[in-house]
Amino acid sequence: MYIGELARLTGATPKALRHYETLGLLKGVRRAGVYRRYTQQDLAQVTLIRQAQSLGFRLAELLPILAGDDTDWAALRRHVADKRAQLHQEIARLQRLDAQLQSIDTEIIDCLQRA
Structure with a gap:
C-alpha cells in the first residue's frame, strides 16, 4: 500500500509517517520508484505508535522500545x-x-x- 492508504487506515498524516520512518520507528520501508510501499506489518506498527501516542506516550519514549530490530x-x-x-x-x-x-x-x- 502507498502512503495515502496507510495514512487513511491509521489516521496518521503522510508527514507523520515520513517522520516515523526518519526516526527509525518504521524500518525497511520499500520503494517503488519514488513511492513508499508499506506492508501489513508497517500498518500494525503505525497502529501501535498511534495507540501509544493517544495514551500519552511521546515518540521519544517509544524510540528505544520500537526503533530496534524487534519490539x-x-x-x-x-x-x-x-x-x-x-x-x-x-x-x-x-x-x-x-x-x-x-x-x-x-x-x-x-x-x-x-x-
Whole structure:
C-alpha cells in the first residue's frame, strides 16, 4: 500500500509517517520508484505508535522500545506500568481537587441559606 492508504487506515498524516520512518520507528520501508510501499506489518506498527501516542506516550519514549530490530515488549510493559502509576497519581490529585470544590460549594450553599 502507498502512503495515502496507510495514512487513511491509521489516521496518521503522510508527514507523520515520513517522520516515523526518519526516526527509525518504521524500518525497511520499500520503494517503488519514488513511492513508499508499506506492508501489513508497517500498518500494525503505525497502529501501535498511534495507540501509544493517544495514551500519552511521546515518540521519544517509544524510540528505544520500537526503533530496534524487534519490539522490546518487556520495556513496553514497564512503560505502560509507569504511565498507569502516573495516571493513578493524577486521579488522586483530581479527587482531592474535587473534594475541595465540594467543600467550597457546601460553604456557598450555607451562606445562601443564611441570607
